[in-house]
Amino acid sequence: MTESLRPPGETPPVEGSTAEAHPERPDGGIWEHPGIWMALIVIGCLLVAAFFVVRMIDL
Numbered sequence: 001m002t003e004s005l006r007p008p009g010e011t012p013p014v015e016g017s018t019a020e021a022h023p024e025r026p027d028g029g030i031w032e033h034p035g036i037w038m039a040l041i042v043i044g045c046l047l048v049a050a051f052f053v054v055r056m057i058d059l
Contacts, residue, residue, distance in 0.1 A: 030037075
């Protein structure tokens with residue numbers, strides 16, 4: 001006897017898999033606050049630009 005069709009959203013029963021779900025890695029790490037990294041990059045760019053502005057004024 002065939003199984004009836006399931007409505008969308010319901011999952012059919014599975015066979016043969018006894019494994020547990022893999023644990024997911026927690027979010028975060030160094031990418032948790034990308035604004036901090038962006039601020040460090042902008043500050044570095046401003047310092048390099050300031051170096052060249054000071055050299056230009058010093059001439």
